Amino acid sequence: MRFWMVFAWLSSALLLAVAQETVLTDDALHKPITVWQRLASLAEVLDDIRKQTGVPLRCQDALREMKLAVYVQNRPAREILEQVASLFGLRWRRDDDGSYVLYLPDETRRALERAQRDDRAATERALREMLRIAREWLRLPPEARAEAMAPFAQTREYPANMPYSAYLMEEAAAQRQMTQEQRVKALVADYLSGYSPQGEPSKPKRDAFFSEEDTQGSLLHCLSEAGDAIVNRLLEGHTLGFSTRPTPDALPLPPRVLLPFWMRHAQLSDESVLQFDAASGQFTEVQPLPNPDWGGYWVRLSAWGNSLEYMVVALRVYELDGKTQKFLNKVDYQLHLPHQEYLAETETWRQWEAWATPMEDWTARLKERTPLERPKPTVNNERPLLAADALEWLAWHTGYPVISDASRYVPAWYRDSLDSPRALLTLLSNDLWLRFDPNGYLLARHKRFWTLNQFEIPERIVRPLEAKWLAWQWLSLDDYATLAAAITDEQARGFTRVRRRGSIQFWTAFDNDPLYYELPALRFWASLSAAQRQRALAGEWIPESALTLPQRKLFRAALYREFPPPEQLLRDLPDDYEVGLYVPSVFRSEGVPESRSEALKQSPDAPAFRVLQQNPVSELSVLKYKDELGRRTYTLHEVKTQVSREGVDWKKVFQEAGYEGEPAEAILKTVLDTILQFALPPRMFEQYILNQSRYADFGRHAAP
Known part of the structure; x- marks a missing residue:
């Protein structure tokens, strides 16, 4: 039975490829082209091919934001389009206006629903x-x-x-x-x-x-x-x-x-x-x-x-x-x-395992492969290294044209292996299914792609903010709110505080902490009008009564973060208990309340919120002690020098901290905090610290 289901699934893919050959008939699609896209939407990839061939290409609106990594040099455009369709279970059709449209057929939609059930x-x-x-x-x-x-x-x-x-x-x-x-x-x-x-x-x-x-x-x-x-x-x-x-x-x-x-x-x-x-x-x-x-x-x-x-x-x-x-x-x-242990027993997983090329066949596939005649990929240390980046190195080293889905949730913690194709394949196979296609392509799909895709944020929203950060500008509260507004109610359940502490998180060049730690406050901020934001940025308390009904709902959600209040858990909980608030470090906490009682004394008598904007502050952590297990103890100093694009004058920094010589190890951190406060007298108060940090290390390399 299993063999028949796998055979039927693979046969459907073959039939799809045959169907595509009869649709993509325009002579211009025989032209060899190069498509080299790291984290691109499907709409961007099709537009790239359209510009190179002159053939009108588009996809269903529901597919536009789907993320791809495509590293293909000098191959026929039609071949690339067919590979993209086959890899994602899509189909081509030709509309009356002569344009080719990529769409999701019913059988692929049913397969995705089955994967989610599994x-x-x-x-x-x-x-x-x-x-x-x-x-x-x-x-x-x-x-x-x-x-x-x-x-x-x-x-x-x-x-x-x-x-x-x-x-x-x-x-x-x-x-x-x-x-x-x-x-x-x-x-x-x-x-x-x-x-x-x-x-x-x-x-x-x-x-x-x-x-x-x-x-x-x-x-x-x-x-x-x-x-x-x-x-x-x-x-x-x-x-x-x-x-x-x-x-x-x-x-x-x-x-x-x-x-x-x-x-x-x-x-x-x-x-x-x-x-x-x-x-x-x-x-x-x-x-x-x-x-x-x-x-x-x-x-x-x-x-x-x-x-x-x-x-x-x-x-x-x-x-x-x-x-x-x-x-x-x-x-x-x-x-x-142990979710993965049981997912591996499902029919969906077995089908994709059967689709992937076995590890024992990889060595033969890599024999006599030579690098492409194009610039070697580089690593940008200011940007997270993703599986999509590792695939680019694999494409360059081996000359294989590579097409894959792409995700910001899958990092490549193996910079030291980027120049070893065999090791790269092994490491990538932990997170992706890899297939050496009979047509000479290396195809890849992320494991659990049906889940990863549910929590992706469109690149058209992420990319401008990443470019701003890489240009050494701080992001504004409005920038983060733009991201928060793109996160649906269903997606928000996946951006919780505890998810930030694992490896499966939405990796960006800029600080992603606010997406996980401050999301309720950011979603509230995204709902405000320009006039409301201007009042709040001036440090003024804005009463809940001035908000619309949808805004009030988000205001209350920000007060309770992610779990219900303790009064719903603990019967007869005393009214006079104290609770700590999230606060900046010691050098950034002046005037910021550290406890609920202190905060409520500073609050108005009615429900309200406000924003406190702070200036960048630098902290120097100097290694004091390192034990036999590698655990480090640091001494913290406030300094004036900030981490900058041009680098750090360490001699000056150490002098500011009172050191005559150079310590063995040190970390300089420049931090910008924006604080959002929500008050609901007489008992409730919540404080969010939107934190952005830039780091520089002295005397040690940052861990992966």
Whole structure:
């Protein structure tokens, strides 16, 4: 059955190619042309070919923004057009006006819908299997659990000076040697490695106050004991709450679940509850503390379908200087699912694997290949290196004409391998399907392209802002709002704070932090009129009552960021708790409130917002200490010299910081902050720091 489905799918592609030969009949399309486009829309590629041949070409409006990488030199135009259509499952037709139109046929649309269904099914399998394994292990006694998890503990270590490309290849090879069951259980074992349920001795941890494994293990235990119904709710898009004091909007925390140490220990400065082992460099709780009176989780399924996004919330109550202090802590992160393990078993994935050229055939394909007679590609260190860039190097080195989809979500962390075609193919194959076509082309599609495409922002919007940044100009609040306005409601679910901490993010030359950390505020700003923006930029508080109804909806969304307020999670939460706000660094924080109570004192009595614009500030971080694990401690200094296109006068910078000589390592950072504040008296206040930074290193190379 599998063979027949693959054969039928490939046969459809062949039939499509035959159909195209009968449509693209214009003699001018026999002309050899060169198309060399890195991140171009389909409309731009077709316009390029139109200009070179004089033949009218266009595509359906829905396809115009689709991104391509095309590196083809001196090949017939018709051949290029046929390859583009075949690679993307599109068809050509000729309209009455004589123009050729590229369109999406029904069979390709159905195939994309099937791919999305397969993707969602893989998410469900990954979530259910992960929770099943965790449930089985967590119900074992501690010794039996440790024995069950031991075969799946991952202890691979690599030299500190290993090139990142070599690390990627080693990791991929190690994963291929494991079975699917081993990989899934290894992931669950990693999550539970630092966690101990209630009533069990605590496990040692390297971080005294925040252990990622401790937090992830606690959440995994919570979900695994909550029952199968919660899986359905997560898959339906609900945000679930688990609480020590549940409201009607939250579920009770399962009895044996122990919340992370930092949530249970009120005074983090008190280390008397910890025992430190100097030999291992790890901390252990002397006596595990009980769960706090107010604590819990918000959790939801990522819009990407391959992780759970969560927020840990806890009220710390302690005595300080004879007064009772109540401080609300919030930390958000993600729990990765073994989504890829189950996606690889779907028919969609198997079809694309069958389409790709096997790795064992690559060596023969690269024999006697010579570079093209055109300038060698270069690397712009001010711009992210993407898979689309790596394909250009491959095209130049081998002479193969290359056509691929393109994405800003797939980086190429292997600059050291750009001059090695075989290594490039291996590294690219982690993220792309690669096919050496019988017509002499190298074709590529990004893995999970049906998901990546849902979160792409059109290049016509990104490119001007990138050009502005590369011209060493700061972007304005309006510039970022232009990007935010292009992000739909569905896409916004994929631009969350925790997604910024992973490798799959929207990579740009300019700072992409605001797209993830400040998106609710930017979407609100994008809704304002020019007059409203002008008033706000003057530092004036603008009342909510002056906003339209759609603007008020976005105003309220900015107040709550991404998860519901803690009052919906924790019943009878005291009104007088304090909560910290996001603030700039110490050298940029004058006049900027650091806590909710301080901020509300500066706010008007009615709901309102304002903008605080700051001037660029430079910070010098000088290496103070580097331990055996490579962890660095820096001393921070404020200096006047800014990072510039012309470079940095390091001698002058060090003198400004009070150094007579040169330190071993230093980093100069120039930062521009724009602050957006949203007040909803008497209790709510939110602060967004739109941060742009430029860096220069002294005495070390930046990590990939």
